[in-house]
Structures are given as C-alpha cells and as structure tokens.
Amino acid sequence: MQHENTCWSLLESDSPFESFRTRVAWTPYRRYFLLVLRWLCCAMAGVKALNPKAEVARAQAALAVNISAARGLQDVLRSNLGPKGTMKMLVSGAGDIKLTKDGNVLLHEMQIQHPTASLIAKVATAQDDITGDGTTSNVLIIGELLKQADLYISEGLHPRIIAEGFEAAKEKSLAVLEEVKVTREMDRETLINVARTSLRTKVHAELADLLTEAVVDAVLAIAKPNEPTDLYMVEIMEMKHKTDCDTQLIRGLVLDHGARHPDMKKRVEDAYILTCNVSLEYEKTEVNSGFFYKSADEREKLVAAERKFIEDRVQKIIALKNKVCPNGDKGFVVINQKGIDPFSLDALAKEGIVGLRRAKRRNMERLTLACGGIAMNSVDDLTPECLGHAGLVYEHTLGEEKYTFIEKCGNPRSVTLLVKGPNKHTLTQIKDAVRDGLRAVKNAIEDGSVVSGAGAFEVAVADALVKHKPNVKGRAQLGVQAFADALLVIPKVLAQNSGYDPQETLLKLQTEYKESGQLVGVDLSTGEPMVAGEAGVWDNYSVKKQLLHSCTVIASNILLVDEIMRAGMSSLKGTLKHPQSDGQPAVNIHGIHRSACQTSLSC
Template sequence: MSSLAALNPNADRIGGSNVALQMNIGAAKSLQGVLASNLGPNGTIKMLVSGAGDIKLTKDGNVLLHQMQIQHPTASLIARTATAQDDITGDGTTSNVLFTGELLKQAERYVLDGLHPRIIVEGMEMAKDETVKFLSEFHVPLNEKNPDELRKVLVAAAQTSLRTKVRRALADHLTNVVVDAVLAVRNGNDIDLHMVEIMEIKTKSDLDTKLVKGLVLDHGARHPGAARHTDNAFILTLNVSLEYEKTEVNSGFFYSSAEERQKMVAAERSFTDDRVRKIIALKNAVCTGDKSNYGFIVINQKGIDPISLDMLHKAGIVGIRRAKRRNMERLALAVGGYAVNSVEDLDPQCLGFAASVYEHSMGDDKYTFIETASEIAKSCTILIRGPNNHTVTQIKEAVRDGLRAVRNCFVDGSVVPGAGAFEVAAYLNLLRFKETVKGRVQLGVQAFADALLVIPKTLAANSGLDVQDALLELIDEAKSAAGGGPKEAVGLDLTTGKPLCAFEALIFDNLSVKKQFLHLGSIIATKLLLVDEVMRAGRPQGKDRHGEDAEGPED
C-alpha cells in the first residue's frame, strides 16, 4: 500500500514507474503539437468555434491559449505560464510553449535510458544561466543619436512581430502606424501605451487603417445646428455638469403660489445658465482680433442639457457631452491645456488647440475627429478599419502586439537578430560550454541546446522546407560566422531555405521576449521533470470536514 493510500484509501493518484512524468511530458508535447504550426510569418491559422457557434480565426498563441478549453492540468499550467509572458512582453507565447515542450521531449530520451531527472534539471539550469549570459552580449544596441537608423530598426522590429500575426501586405502597412504611435507618446524611455486610443470602425478595407494625430470620439455634437467641421479650434476640456440635477437626497418643496414656483424654477435654471455664461465669456475673451474666426469646442465628461446646448450654439460654441473618462487625459495630452473641474477656474491657459475638428457619420453612428498639427502632442489614435468583425479583431490584436514590440525596443535599449539566428548561435555556444562541464550533467546541457533548435526547425517546417537540410546548412553557416558578433548572426531565409544575415535582412526580435522565453520555459520544464506523483488535492465539493453535506444533514 502506498503512503497516500494509507492516508486516504479513496484518493486519486497517478505515480510510480515514471507514469506522472510521462503524463506531464505527453501533455506538453500535445500542446506543442497544437501551436507548432502557428509559429512564424508562414504559420497557419486556427479556427475557434464557441459553444454558441461563434467563429474566430486567429494565429495568435495568446488568444488561442486563452480561449481553448484546456482541461489537462499540466497543459493548463504551461498555457498560463506562456500567457504570462504575453502579459509581460506582448509576444513569445507560441515560442514559449514550443520551447517548454521540446525541453521535456529532449529530457524524455535520457529519462528512459535511466538518467535521474534531477541530473537533467541541474544541467538545464546551468545551460539556462549560460544562455542568458550569452544573450546579454548577443544584441544590437539602438543608436538614438541617429534618428534615421533608429527608425529603421524600430520598423524592422515591428514588422517582424506583425508579420507573424497578419498577412504580409497588411503587416507592412501597420508597421509605420505603430511606430509613429509609439514615437508620438514616447517620453524618454517612459512609454504609456494607454495614451494610444484604439478605435474600431467596421467599414472599407483593412489597408485603410491609419494613425490620427489626435483623438477620435465615438459620438458627435448633440445640437442639430452644430458645425460639422471646424478649423483652428480652441478646445475646453470640462468635467462640470451643465444640466439640471436632482438633489442627492429625497426632498420636497411647498409653494404658496404659482409665482413662487416660477421663481424657484428660474433660480434652479440660473444656476446652470451662469456656468454656461462663464464658458461663453471665456470664448469671447480668446476669440478676438486675428483669432476672431477661430472655433471653440467644449468637450464635457458630464452632461449638457438641451437649453445649455442651445445657449452654447448661439454663442458659436460646439458642445460635446458624455466623453469617456479614459479620453479626458488623452485629450489634454493631444491638444494641450488641462481638464477643468469648476467653471470658477476658467482661464485661457486651460485651453487646448486643434488644427481641425470634424464629424464623420456612418449610418446611425457618429465619430468626432480632433486632429492636431502639433509635434508635441503626446496622445494619438489608431483608427482600425475592416469589412467585418473578424478582420477588425485580428488587426486590433496585431496592433497591440506591434505597439509593445516597439516599446520593448526602447525599454531594452537593443534588439536581437531574428529568423532563428539567436537560437542557432546559442546552440553553438552551449556546445562549447558543454566541454567545460564534467560528468552526466553534460546531458542536461545537451538537452537544453537541442531544445533551442525547435524554433528554426518549426520555422522551416511551416515554410514547407526540408527541415534537416535547412537546419544542417544553417548550423554549418553559423559555425563559420561564429565570433562575428550579433551583426554577423546567421538566420533562416524562409523563402529559399538558405542561411541569411539577420542584421542585413532587418529581422529583429525583442531582447526582453527572448529573456522571458528562456526563463519561463526552463523554469516550468524543470519543475515538471521533478514531478513523480500527481494526486487530487483539496476537499471534495459539497462535503464538510466531517463528511456531511455542506448544506447540513437532512431533517
């Protein structure tokens, strides 16, 4: 009788004779098999069908792992670890799953030959440390002193990421959009991507997606006579109620005559009208002289009632109400000025300025475009267009990954050669490192090195190339280029199957993505290798600690 059976005869247990290890390895290999065909620009697309019959087409590993119904505990653990990488760096989910599965697959050979998993784990941890050290030297620093060269590298990094998400022509179109968006909101190395508004409009073609230097609101002016297009407009950002409001507590009023009631109504109305008059006074103060033909736009987070809208319209002011709270900060960063919480504090310094404000109608939907010609604007909008919901969703997911790829370049201060160049260079480095390691731990180092090659292997397979021929030629070329540094690193040309210089081909990956890929993949694989028993934990649902139903005994 096992120890667990002695503690609980009814316990569920998987263990003995490497059964638990085989279960974990099998789950990792199965998950690897599902996602392998998605890797790279030539990866295939998966169709996800929900219980309600909704269909989603995607090749984004993060989306797949979130929406697939994974029930196996080991596969679920690997999926959560891989999606954590996407939360941190925005990319590398599929690579993480492939690397984790390959580490376990390589270790399985040695375990079946009788090698203890602890020895393999020790070798893998040594190999991981050596590879991370190698990565810290195997990168190309950004040259921020040369704007043209900097932009070329940023475009290449964004392009490398986007081509794995969407078709080539669309990826090339989106590349400049995401690079310009990040450069617009960049403040040194502090890049807040929340200042990039992503607006979706289901119309036209996916290639009509564009960057708007300013903000796009998903509603228009409420007054029927409001101007639909205004050039050179002052922008007042408000968080002040311009409508009649009820008292916060239940209250009642008693009038002795109809005249008293009329006076009460007039007093309540004058409270709101006084606020509107102060806005009109500010408009009259700034729109004078050579600026008398300038427009004046009020964008309010709270409501504006019809009477107030009419007063503003008669004064030549366009009122837009119920703006989303998340757009208030973006608006101030895009056009300047600051949000005002009280009309008592109105001052020309609080005003922003937009080169153009216009309304675009599409059926029953209205959109307000607030565009600025200022180069100091620190907020912008990516306007995503597409003929259907599937296309719009796919572009939105790709744009988010592209934005984070560009941001990672600034955060890391460098990029890593792509197209499998880093993995092959790290593989050769580990072979040299293995010669300095004594004993059976060498096998763990070898397993780690072989697992790294899963990336170029999968890229070749997904491109319809002969995997062995392409890999052998790539390794031979990398050996002759060894010692040349990252700018001489050799990757795989997915069109011809021949080796290419990743630096000259402008194929770059993010340093942080590779680092997380190495850390998370090796950690989860080594932990799973040391599992020798799987048992069901926790109390059974519906039972208390005395074995009775949680609702209590029946009467």
C-alpha cells in the same frame, strides 16, 4: 490498513512474488527491505485512506502524463509560429467564431482541461503580459525541453540531473544573450524593423508593412525621454468600414459620438478645445434633500433659480469664447465628461460653439495630452491658458454611428490608431496585432538593444552550449545537450511552416554559422541562411531573456513531479458514505468519472 495488508501479503504468502520472496529471505538486509516496503505501501495507501475517490499517478506514469500534455499543447501551436504560420478557427459554445494565429489569444480562448497543459498555458500568457510577445515560442520550447529530457530519462537518467543541466545551460544562454545583443540608438528605421518582425507573424505582409509605420509613429509620438512609455495613451478605435489596408494613424483623437444639437457645426477649423468635467444640466443633490413651496409662483421661482444656476455656467464658457475669438474667425469646441441639457446646447449653438457631452473618462486625459490645455472641474476660473488647440475638428457619420475627429494637433502626446476592416473577425485580428506591435516597439526603446531573429539567436546559443558542455561536471552535461537540442525547435519549425525540410535547413544554418561566425537565420522566402541583422529581422532582447528564464523553470519543475494526486474536496461531493462502511463509498452519484490523467485538450 486494507491497502497496507494487501501489499504486505505479497511477500508473506504464495503469490507471483514467491520467488522474489525466497531470494530476499536469507539476505542480511531482509529486515530493512521489508520495513521500507511496508513504509511505501503505507504511503501509497495514505491518500486512499483519506479520500477513497482520490486518483494517483506515480513515478513514470506521472512523468509520462506531464510530458504528453506538454507535447500535446506544443502540437496545437506548432503550426502558428512565424510569418508563414497557419490560422486557427476557434468556435465558442455560442457559435462565435474567432480566426487567429496569435498564441496568446489561442491560449486564452481554448478550454484546456489537462492540469499540466493549463499550467504551461498560464506561464505562456504571463510571458505575453510581461513582454507582449513570445507566447508560441514559450510553449514550443517547454514542450521540446520535456521531449529531449524524456529521451535521457527513459535510459535511466534521474530527472534531477536533467534539471541541473537545464539550470547550467540557462546561465550560459543568458551570458550568450548578453554577448550577441546589439546595443544601438533606437532610431525610426530600427524600430520599424522590430515592429515589422513582430507584425508579420500576426497578419499578412501588405497589412503588416502598413501597420508598421503607424505603430512606430504612434509610440514615438507618446514617448518621453527618460520616462516609461504609457501605451494607454494610444487609443485603438475600430470602425467597420472599407478594407483592412485603410487602417490609419490619427495624430489626435477620435471620439465615438458626435454633437448633440442639429444646429452645431459639423466641421470646425483652427479650433480652441475646452476640456471640462462640469455639469451643465440640472442634477440631484448629493444628499437627500427637497424643496417645498406653497404656491405656483414659488415653484416658478425655484425653477428659475435652478435654470439660472446652469445658465451662469454656460455664460462663463460663452464669455471665454468671446474673449479668445473676438472676430469669430476661429472655432470653439467644448468636450464635457458630464451632461449638457438641451437649453445649454441651444445657448452654445447660438454662439457657434460645438458642444460634446458624456465623453468617456479615459479620453479626458488623452484630450489634454493631444490638444494641450487643462481639464477643468469648474467654470469659475476659466482662462485662455486652460484651452487646447486643434487644427481640425469634424464629425463623420457611418450608418447610425457618429465619430468626432480631432486632428492637426501640434505635437500631440496622445494619438489614435483607427482600425478599419470589412468584418468583426478582421478588426479583432488587426487589434491583437497592433497591441503586439506597440509592445514590441516599446520594449525596443526601453531595452536599448535588440537580438537577431529568424532563429539566428537559437542557433548561436545551441552552438555555444555544445562547446560549453565539457565545462559542466558529471552527467549534467546531458541536460545541457538536451537544452541545446530543444532550442533548435524554433528554426526547425520556422522552416517547416514555410514548406522546407527542417533538418536540411538546420544543417545549412549550423554550417553557415560555423564558417562565417555571423548570426544567421532562416530566409523564409528561399529556405537558405541569411544574416538576420542585415535583413532587418530583429527580436526583442527582453522577450528572449524572459523566454529563457520561464521555460527553464517550468520545464524543470514539471520534470521533478513524481506524483499527481486528484484528491480535492470536489472529488468527495459525489460520494455517500454509510456510517459502518469503513469509509468506503456506498453510492457514486456521478457514476464512472474520468481520471485527471485521461483528460485532454479541447477548444
């Protein structure tokens, strides 16, 4: 009531509003005007009455806060876009350093305090989770949509009209996307172009060209016709060794451990592979149980019975080896998910069998897909049909670490990308790039179509929207124009990051597109227009489609926010209230605290 009476007195007593009160006093709508004003005063005081520490930003202030946050996040990621983008160094509280230009990594690692910026970051990272790319573009377009909308809102246009224009522009953009997409058979050459376009935005050109072929061959190896591609069947193994350009594709599997017996062979050719999940060591029973004996003889018999139980399992494996390798001219490798005790390792080593224990669960399925065969949970029904085959199995020692390479597998359905680099920063950067490259190739195969890159798609859509604008009724045309102008941020930033004048480059692109009718993008080497398709610069269709949907929805929702309230339970924790203080805070434990509207980005 205190806030209400204060606001109401502005019209009932002498105040700076006296002249305004006089003008309203004799109008026929005076009564209705005062009722509306009283309702507004009550609404403003409502949150304060419930929570005295609540903080509220309304109308233009709320919109300014949101647009400022979006543009702030846009400024952080703007310089990352494209092959010529710059790197960011992230330093954690513990002093760990991460060098990256991947928008998804930046948004995950940065500590973003502003609520609106955090919302945009979550939308952008969701884009990466769904399609594997487009994070930086998402942030740039959302920020530019709000920037363009602010120009019209400052002139009195209602945000709802802008949002309606955005929706109309989105529908037209999706229609243009369907027209300009190129549907073709996804052969190796096309996939290499798609992967190269993605990877060159993450790492330097020489490494990108090397990774491109490795990534494409990896996906083609595991892809099955008319079935979804499971990228988990591509193992990404890192090895701190040599240089980044020594990264290679292993058509098989690399295990991060070696044999556990010194007498076992370090290199086996033309080997049978037995993949099993059988305990070859003494282990406790699944239920609580005990064995009791009266004498030492009985104890020895119990120990012998336990030993014989394990030995029988080992002998069945040895018998299978002797059956498939009667002349001893072929190798035999046992890879077990469970343990193998020293006695069993001795028995296997005497028979020339290489035994690896404690293999990771994730590698068991990969082993059978790479080498063939069946993963066995028992040794009672071992047959030659359950065995896989590898042309070469060898152990590689790097410092104190041991790696087992299983190579030369016939038609492997699971492969390994062995990432090498001199330090942790390089390894992490390559792994992030490889994951994005794998997703790009997978998307191209599943979409069956691609879209011209280098900003060519955005230039074409902006031109189509300008032509489509007269078909939109009323002031929503301004929203369509704002959408078209916002999309052009992509070619402008690409040119700017490459050292060219963005406006001049954009004019060249638009002129060339109108004259030739071909989808032209920015040639980052010269700054001149180029036909993106002929240059082999392709983007994913699914990434562009998701980009148009998510950017429009989030930008429209942010525009329609007219009030920001921080009035949660956390804001009440620092307030001690006196029972007779009419709800007003008696002591503020936290002292002066920052408003949600004043928080900023920090990393």
